[in-house]
Every structure is written in C-alpha cells, then in structure tokens.
Amino acid sequence: MLELKQIKKSFGQKLVLKSVSLTAKPGELIHISGINGSGKSTIFKIITGLLKADSGEIKLDENDIVGALIENPNFLEYESAMSNLHFLANLNKRFNEKEVRDLLQYFMLDPDDPEPIVKYSVGMRQKVGIIQAVMENQNIILLDEPTRGIDQESIGLFVAMLKKLRQQNKIIVVASHDQISELKYDRQFVLKKGILQEKQK
Numbered sequence: 001m002l003e004l005k006q007i008k009k010s011f012g013q014k015l016v017l018k019s020v021s022l023t024a025k026p027g028e029l030i031h032i033s034g035i036n037g038s039g040k041s042t043i044f045k046i047i048t049g050l051l052k053a054d055s056g057e058i059k060l061d062e063n064d065i066v067g068a069l070i071e072n073p074n075f076l077e078y079e080s081a082m083s084n085l086h087f088l089a090n091l092n093k094r095f096n097e098k099e100v101r102d103l104l105q106y107f108m109l110d111p112d113d114p115e116p117i118v119k120y121s122v123g124m125r126q127k128v129g130i131i132q133a134v135m136e137n138q139n140i141i142l143l144d145e146p147t148r149g150i151d152q153e154s155i156g157l158f159v160a161m162l163k164k165l166r167q168q169n170k171i172i173v174v175a176s177h178d179q180i181s182e183l184k185y186d187r188q189f190v191l192k193k194g195i196l197q198e199k200q201k
C-alpha cells in the first residue's frame with residue numbers, strides 16, 4: 001500500500017505542494033493530471049526519496065519496491081540500451097536478463113542492438129525508461145508522462161502491459177497533463193494550486 005498524508009513542499013518562496021494526500025491499494029491504476037509546473041513530478045520525486053517533503057507523511061509497506069519513470073530518464077549515453085538496463089538493475093542486484101530481453105522485444109527494441117542510447121529517438125528512450133520502471137518486478141510503479149514521444153502502436157502495447165501489471169496487483173500511478181484516453185483508470189485526481197483532489201466519477 002502507498003499512502004501520502006498532507007505532503008507539503010516549497011522551493012524557496014514557492015509553495016508547490018500545499019496538501020497532497022493519496023492512498024493507493026494493490027491493483028489500482030490511478031491518474032494524476034495537472035498543468036505544466038503543477039507539481040506532478042515533485043510528488044513522484046518525494047515518493048522515491050529524490051526529494052524530501054517539508055512536512056507530511058509517506059507510508060509504504062516493508063516489502064514495497066518502487067519503480068519510476070520521472071521526466072527525461074538519465075542514461076549512460078554511450079552505452080547500449082541493454083547495458084543501461086543491466087547497470088540499473090544491478091544497482092539493486094535484481095538483473096533478470098530474460099525479463100529485460102522480453103521487455104525490449106515487447107516494445108519492438110532489439111536487445112542485441114549495439115547502438116549507444118545517445119542515438120535513440122525520444123520515443124525509444126522513453127520505452128527504455130518505462131522498462132527500467134517495471135523490469136525488477138516493482139510493485140509500485142510511478143510513470144510521469146509515459147507516452148511522451150511514443151507512437152500509437154506502442155501506446156497500445158503500453159496500455160496492454162499496464163492492464164497485465166494491474167492484474168498482478170501492482171499499484172500504478174500515471175501522471176500526465178492529458179488523459180491518455182486509452183487507459184481506464186480506477187481513480188483520477190487533479191493537482192491544482194498545490195492540492196490533490198479526486199475527481200468524481
């Protein structure tokens with residue numbers, strides 16, 4: 001379970017998150033919308049520990065593993081996609097080569113492609129970013145603007161993948177300025193003026 005209670009965060013004088021509370025249960029697919037600069041990435045950075053909230057509480061279960069795609073993913077630019085994924089998974093000692101190969105192929109990328117990632121297109125990089133957020137069997141998956149630069153066919157693959165992950169009881173939180181109409185969310189929230197509000201169905 002993922003629980004945020006009255007998270008507050010300012011950058012200098014700028015109050016970005018006034019009060020953000022959210023409880024997500026296993027198997028839930030949640031959407032957070034909000035205009036550019038509303039603080040969506042900041043929420044994800046706080047959940048993953050990249051940033052510290054000024055106040056409030058974050059609760060995760062002991063065995064929770066968080067996977068995240070936040071803003072433009074950083075890679076070792078002169079290494080291949082496979083080497084990058086190997087490197088990232090090894091940080092947690094959870095590299096599963098078969099799983100990573102399957103995911104690359106699923107997204108129509110060649111696991112044996114020797115090209116350095118610096119030569120990848122925006123959409124190709126984004127796919128590698130999505131893969132690193134799910135490849136270690138993470139049970140909480142945070143995806144910030146996941147479909148940016150991705151073609152329609154690959155969006156279909158992405159949507160099908162999320163459906164499967166949800167059936168596996170993972171918590172998935174997607175943040176984007178638009179709806180990503182192909183996704184059927186369990187709950188939808190809007191982040192406006194620092195407050196996260198649930199939309200009524």
Ligand SMILES: Nc1ncnc2c1ncn2[C@@H]1O[C@H](COP(=O)(O)OP(=O)(O)OP(=O)(O)O)[C@@H](O)[C@H]1O
Pocket residue numbers: 011016034035036037038039040041042043177
């Ligand atoms: N490290 C930082 N230092 C200062 N200000 C920051 C920092 N990170 C974010 N901000 C500010 O906080 C606000 C929220 O940024 P954030 O990236 O969370 O928004 P977002 O909703 O994800 O935007 P977008 O849809 O454009 O990705 C912005 O005004 C941004 O300038």
